[in-house]
Amino acid sequence: MTQGDDISPDMDKGLNQRQLVHLMYGLFAIGILSAGLFGVAVLAAVVLAYLKRGDMVGTVYAGHVDWIIRTFWWGLLWLVLSVLASMIFVGFITGLVAVIWIVYRIAKGWLAHCAGETPLPGL
Template sequence: MIQDEDTPEADKGLAQRQIIHLIYGLFALGIVSCGFFGPAIIAAIVLAYLKRADMVGTVSAGHIDWVIRTFWWGLLWIVLSAIAMFVFVGFVTGAIAVIWVIYRLIKGWLAHCAGEMPLPGL
């Protein structure tokens, strides 16, 4: 049976849904390993930026933006918490920032599994 190149079966790459799972999985690996696999987070963000244009106008685009925003806001709060450690409140704010990143990661991944866009908010 000859397949037309325009059919989805002829697509040699990963499906958008699989790419989103890979991005969430890499991000989660970096978080769960307490930074030991930190490069996995960087790989997830690089992949998200590379695939962002391919997913414009789809549900997956919302997940790409969700992960990218989670990364940058989380990084900001972790850096500010590291600075605040000099006045001994950084441990608390750092813990809150990590919990927030984990919450957003879980919330987005569950929405993806349900085929929905992550809801705006926290």
């Protein structure tokens, strides 16, 4: 028996893919629900998603990583457009709608993840 034979694959150090996706959703949710106070958590979730995207290709988790990345970029676009639209006094409404949409997507994706499914495309 060699030194590496006594380590089973189940004894891997670190988080498994399922736990990583939970972490990504959790970081994203903390960043959004803190009204941007912990905005760095959202960035950490997206960076983690990009870093682990290749490792999750072909798994049920790949759809979640893409979901998180798309939610970030589309949400950022709508929030930036809302800031610009606030100059004509409708940006506050569109900004609120954008935040609600982001929260909805995080909740929908996270619930699908807990059920062992991928988030369905669409909203």
